[in-house]
Amino acid sequence: MTVRKVIIRSNQPVYKQVRLPLPGSVLVRTGQEVNIGDTLAEAVLPEEFQVFDIVNQLKIPPDKLDQYLKRLNGEAVSKGDVIAQKPGFITRIFRAARDGRVVSLREGRVTLAMGERKLQACAPVAGTVVEIIPGFGAVIGLTGTLIQGVWSNGLNASGSFTRLNFDFNDPQQRGQFPDVEGKIIYTDALISPERFRMLLAKKPAGIVLPSLVPALSGCH
Amino acid sequence: MPKFSLSLDIGKSRTQASLFAQRDGAWAVESIASVPTAIEGDSSRFRENIQDLLSQVEREGNVRLLNDRGQLTDLCRLEGAPDFVGLSLSAGKPVRTALIGLSEDYSIAPLRRLVSLFNCEVVLEVNLQENLNATAQLERLLTSDVELYVIGGGANGGASKTLKAAIENLRLVYHLIPKTIRPQIVYCGNQRLADYAQSEIEAGLDMHLASNIQTTPGSEDPSLVWKAMLAAFERLRIQQIPGLAEVVGALHASVIPSDFSAARLVRFLERSSDNGKGVLMLRVEPDSVSVIAAWDQKINGVCHRFALNENALEAARGFSTHVTDPNSFATYAHNRSLFPFFTPATLEDLSIEHALTRLRVREALNALQSLDGDFGYNPSLGLTHAFEPIVLSGSEACLALPHQVLMTALDGILPHGITTVLQDERELLTAMGSLAPKDPLLPVQVMDAEAFTNLATVVTVDAPAAEGQKVLQIEVNEGQQAPRLFHKVQMGELKRIETLRSGKTELYLAPEDESDVGMGLRGLGGWIGVMASKVGVVIDARGRPLSLPADEAARAETLRNWLWELGG
Structure with missing residues (x-):
C-alpha cells in the first residue's frame, strides 16, 4: 500500500509555532523580523545539583547543625565557598564545587544548584513574529511553498x-x-x-x- | 419518561457516546453514536467535537444534552438530561510515570501492576535499595521528564530514612523545575510518612495520598490506591487536553482511563461467575492491545504498544496466511505503523494485518505475564490458566469477520481447556464500566440482555499423540427431532461444529485416555451445553505449541486451511 496524499501549495501563508518545553522568557516581540537560528525564547535551568548529607558525612549531631553550617537556604555560593565545616583535629569541610545557590537545607542535607543551562527555542525559518505565546515562545509567519509530507x-x-x-x-x-x-x-x-x-x-x-x-x- | 444515563469514551481514533435508558426498571441501550476523536488543537475544537457527538445522540434518543443553541451547557440545568454521565479516556500519549519504592518485590513490582491500568508508561524506576547516592537519584528524577510520580514502599511504621531522602528529592524536582504540565504525585507507602510527604513536598492539589499498597509484608491491594490514581490521572489529562475541563464541568463527570473502566466490568464478571475460572478481556486497537485479566480475586491489566523491528517483522511473517515477500510485508507494516487506522485493501494486506494482530496479541499477553508471574501465559504453550469468558473488544476486532476475529484471537491466546469467546461488538464494556459506580444495576441488566455477541465455544484438546492420531470423539445432540451427529477429532486438527441458531446444543466429549479437554483429568469427558454462537463450537486439537511447517508456503497453507475450517 502506498500513501497518495501529498499536499503542495505555493505562495501560502505558513505559520510555524516555536515553543519551549517548559516556561521561560520570550525574547522577541510581535512584528519583529527573525532569521534562522535567532533565539525566540529561553529558559535558564541549573546545570547540575549536588546533594550533601552533612549529618552523616561530617558526623555532626542533627541538633548542632546550625553551629557548623556556613550558608543559609537561598544564598548564592561561589566555587570553593565553605558550606559546612566541622572543626577538630582534622577539620572536615564541605565546599561548593561550582558557582551556584543553596536550594534546600532539610533533615541535615544540603542541596546546591550549580551552573547554568540555557534551554533555547530558536527560529527554524526566517519570517515575522505574528504571535507571542507568553512564557513559551512565538509563532513565526512567512509566505512560501508548503509541502505536506507523511x-x-x-x-x-x-x-x-x-x-x-x-x-x-x-x-x-x-x-x-x-x-x-x-x-x-x-x-x-x-x-x-x-x-x-x-x-x-x-x-x-x-x-x-x-x-x-x-x-x-x-x-x- | 425513562431515566437516562450517558457514557462518553474518548478513544484514540473515535469518541463514542452510549446512551442507556431505564424503562420499567430495566436498563437497555438506547442509542450509540461516534465521531472521530479531536484532542489536538485548541479547546474550541475539542468542545465542538463533543457537541457534534452529543447532537447526534440527541437526534437518535429522546434526551436533552445541549442547550437551545446546540451548545454544551450545565447538564443539571437541562430538562430531560441524563441523570448521570460517565467519561472514560484512552486518547493521548501514555502518562510518563516514575515509580519510587523501597524494594523490587514489595514496592516496585506492585506499583508497576498498579499503574498499568491507568494508561501509564513507566519511564523511571527508583529502587531505594540500590543505594543510589542522593545526587544521582536527584539527577535521574530531574532528567526523566516525568508527569506522574508514584511513591510506595515500607511497612507502616517501618524504616523511613531512605524514603524520607527520596521525598526530599521529589520536593526539589517539583519546585525547582518549571513545568508546563504540573506533575502529579501519588503517595502509597509507609503511612507514618504520609503526612510528612504532604507537608514536605508542598504540592497542594497535585499531591494524592492513599493507604499503603502493601497491606501486609508480601501482599498488596492496589484498589486502596485507585482513588488517588484516578484523581491524579484526571488532573493530568485536564491540563493536557484543552477543553476537557469545560466538558467535565458541563457533564458533571469524572475522567477515568478506559482500561480502568473496562477493568471494573471484568472484575465484576469474575466475581459474579461461579465457574472458578478467571475472566479475560482483549481490546485490540490499531496501535495498542489492552489485556485485562481478573482471576483469584485480583485484577491486572496492561496496554501494550507494538514496537516494529526486524525481529517482530520476521515473527509476524510466520503467521501470515499468504506467502508475502519480506519487503512487501515490511512496507505494509511500516505504512501501518505510520497510519494505524487504515483498512487493508487486498487479501494479501488482510493476511499481513491478521499476522501482525496475532503477534501483537501474543506480545500483549506476554507483557501481562511479565507484570504478574501468576497470569499463566507462555508464548509457545499459550494461556495455561483457565479463563471463561474471554471477551474481545476494540475497533480491530469489530472490523474483521467473526471467524477471522476468532482465529487471530485463538492463535494469539492459545487457550487451554473449555472456554467461551464473546465479542464486545458495540464497545459497551468500557461504557458500562464508567457508569457502574453510579448505578450498579445498569451493567448487570445490559449484560444480561444484549451487551455481548457469543462468538464461539472453544474446546482445546491437549494430548501427547502424534499428528493424525484420534484424540477425541464428539456426539452432538441438537434435540429430539434431529439425529445425533458424531465427529472424530485427530491430533493437529482444527474442527468447527455448528450450533443451533437458537437454544442450547449439547455435546458429549469423549476424549481418548491421554487426552485432556479441560474436564479436570486426562481421559475424562462429559456433556457440555453450548449456546448459539456466530462461529459455533471450535475443537482445537492443534497442540501446544502450534506445530507449523518450516517451509513458508506450507506454513501459509496450513494457516489458511485452519482459517478455512472456521469459515473461509
Whole structure:
C-alpha cells in the first residue's frame, strides 16, 4: 500500500509555532523580523545539583547543625565557598564545587544548584513574529511553498529546493553526481540504503523522497 | 419518561457516546453514536467535537444534552438530561510515570501492576535499595521528564530514612523545575510518612495520598490506591487536553482511563461467575492491545504498544496466511505503523494485518505475564490458566469477520481447556464500566440482555499423540427431532461444529485416555451445553505449541486451511 496524499501549495501563508518545553522568557516581540537560528525564547535551568548529607558525612549531631553550617537556604555560593565545616583535629569541610545557590537545607542535607543551562527555542525559518505565546515562545509567519509530507525525522533544515537530476540506474552517469551540498533535494527514484548513504555523503541539507523502503528504517 | 444515563469514551481514533435508558426498571441501550476523536488543537475544537457527538445522540434518543443553541451547557440545568454521565479516556500519549519504592518485590513490582491500568508508561524506576547516592537519584528524577510520580514502599511504621531522602528529592524536582504540565504525585507507602510527604513536598492539589499498597509484608491491594490514581490521572489529562475541563464541568463527570473502566466490568464478571475460572478481556486497537485479566480475586491489566523491528517483522511473517515477500510485508507494516487506522485493501494486506494482530496479541499477553508471574501465559504453550469468558473488544476486532476475529484471537491466546469467546461488538464494556459506580444495576441488566455477541465455544484438546492420531470423539445432540451427529477429532486438527441458531446444543466429549479437554483429568469427558454462537463450537486439537511447517508456503497453507475450517 502506498500513501497518495501529498499536499503542495505555493505562495501560502505558513505559520510555524516555536515553543519551549517548559516556561521561560520570550525574547522577541510581535512584528519583529527573525532569521534562522535567532533565539525566540529561553529558559535558564541549573546545570547540575549536588546533594550533601552533612549529618552523616561530617558526623555532626542533627541538633548542632546550625553551629557548623556556613550558608543559609537561598544564598548564592561561589566555587570553593565553605558550606559546612566541622572543626577538630582534622577539620572536615564541605565546599561548593561550582558557582551556584543553596536550594534546600532539610533533615541535615544540603542541596546546591550549580551552573547554568540555557534551554533555547530558536527560529527554524526566517519570517515575522505574528504571535507571542507568553512564557513559551512565538509563532513565526512567512509566505512560501508548503509541502505536506507523511513522515519526517523532525529536524529543520534550510537550503534551495532542488530536483535531483540523476539516474541511479544509468551506468554512464556514474561519477557525475551533481553538487547537492547545502541543498534540499527531491528525487523520485527508489532510494535503497546504499543510495541513501551515497546521498548523505554529498551533504545535502535535506532529502525529500516519495516513499521510504523498509530497509531505511535502520538508517539515521 | 425513562431515566437516562450517558457514557462518553474518548478513544484514540473515535469518541463514542452510549446512551442507556431505564424503562420499567430495566436498563437497555438506547442509542450509540461516534465521531472521530479531536484532542489536538485548541479547546474550541475539542468542545465542538463533543457537541457534534452529543447532537447526534440527541437526534437518535429522546434526551436533552445541549442547550437551545446546540451548545454544551450545565447538564443539571437541562430538562430531560441524563441523570448521570460517565467519561472514560484512552486518547493521548501514555502518562510518563516514575515509580519510587523501597524494594523490587514489595514496592516496585506492585506499583508497576498498579499503574498499568491507568494508561501509564513507566519511564523511571527508583529502587531505594540500590543505594543510589542522593545526587544521582536527584539527577535521574530531574532528567526523566516525568508527569506522574508514584511513591510506595515500607511497612507502616517501618524504616523511613531512605524514603524520607527520596521525598526530599521529589520536593526539589517539583519546585525547582518549571513545568508546563504540573506533575502529579501519588503517595502509597509507609503511612507514618504520609503526612510528612504532604507537608514536605508542598504540592497542594497535585499531591494524592492513599493507604499503603502493601497491606501486609508480601501482599498488596492496589484498589486502596485507585482513588488517588484516578484523581491524579484526571488532573493530568485536564491540563493536557484543552477543553476537557469545560466538558467535565458541563457533564458533571469524572475522567477515568478506559482500561480502568473496562477493568471494573471484568472484575465484576469474575466475581459474579461461579465457574472458578478467571475472566479475560482483549481490546485490540490499531496501535495498542489492552489485556485485562481478573482471576483469584485480583485484577491486572496492561496496554501494550507494538514496537516494529526486524525481529517482530520476521515473527509476524510466520503467521501470515499468504506467502508475502519480506519487503512487501515490511512496507505494509511500516505504512501501518505510520497510519494505524487504515483498512487493508487486498487479501494479501488482510493476511499481513491478521499476522501482525496475532503477534501483537501474543506480545500483549506476554507483557501481562511479565507484570504478574501468576497470569499463566507462555508464548509457545499459550494461556495455561483457565479463563471463561474471554471477551474481545476494540475497533480491530469489530472490523474483521467473526471467524477471522476468532482465529487471530485463538492463535494469539492459545487457550487451554473449555472456554467461551464473546465479542464486545458495540464497545459497551468500557461504557458500562464508567457508569457502574453510579448505578450498579445498569451493567448487570445490559449484560444480561444484549451487551455481548457469543462468538464461539472453544474446546482445546491437549494430548501427547502424534499428528493424525484420534484424540477425541464428539456426539452432538441438537434435540429430539434431529439425529445425533458424531465427529472424530485427530491430533493437529482444527474442527468447527455448528450450533443451533437458537437454544442450547449439547455435546458429549469423549476424549481418548491421554487426552485432556479441560474436564479436570486426562481421559475424562462429559456433556457440555453450548449456546448459539456466530462461529459455533471450535475443537482445537492443534497442540501446544502450534506445530507449523518450516517451509513458508506450507506454513501459509496450513494457516489458511485452519482459517478455512472456521469459515473461509
